[in-house]
Amino acid sequence: MRKVYVVSLVIVGMLFMQAAPVMAWQGGQEENLIVNPGFESGGVNNWSVWQISDTVSDKESYSGDYSADISLSGGVEFGGLVQDIAYKGMSPGDSFEASVWIKTVELHNTNAVLKMEFFDDTWTATGDAAESKIIGGDTDWTKVSISGTVPAQTTKVNFILGLWNWGAAEDGKAYFDDAFCRPSLAR
Ligand SMILES: [Ca+2]
Secondary structure, eight states, X not given: OHHHHHHHHHHHHHHHHTTOOOOSOOSOTTOOSOSSTTOTTSSOTTOEEESEEEEEESSOOSSSSOEEEEEEOTXXXXXXXXXXXXXXXXXXXXXXXXEEEEEEEEEEEEEEEEXXXXXXXXXXXXXXXXXXXXXXXXXXXXXXXXXXXXXXXXXXXXXXXXXXXXXXXXXXXXXXXXXXXXXXXXX
16 A cells, blocks of 8 residues: 555655656655665675674575674674665755664663664764664564654764663663665655
């Protein structure tokens, strides 16, 4: 149903295109700003590794053959896999929608989360981070989503597949697959 709705929007948009360029964002409607979103390269290529033990699993996946298989490095409170997506077209004022599938195994005292953080050129936060609901314990593949608007002055957008333990002893692991982010059609 969603695809049909999006296609309908595109057709309606094209009908009005002659009168006025109503579609602010010109990319393909199914375009994903995340590179290697499903880890089908067989590695964490294109992701920055931040304070985690990272690998990919060919035993667990939501789709395809692989997923990211991550756990926190010893003694740290948070970490994850990160992509800076600002340079690809996430600008201040853009609405966005993002999601990822998460599976956790014996993830005790630690939670898995999808998070987006916004910074200016000096790495000062330009607004509140957008954060999904958290997943922990033994949880089968679950989709988490976030949406929002890129704050003014933002030049860097970090898309984070994260683990947080808030200082407790870390344990367990999380799998992430099919990461997704795009600007929304409506502003
Ligand atoms: Ca995959």
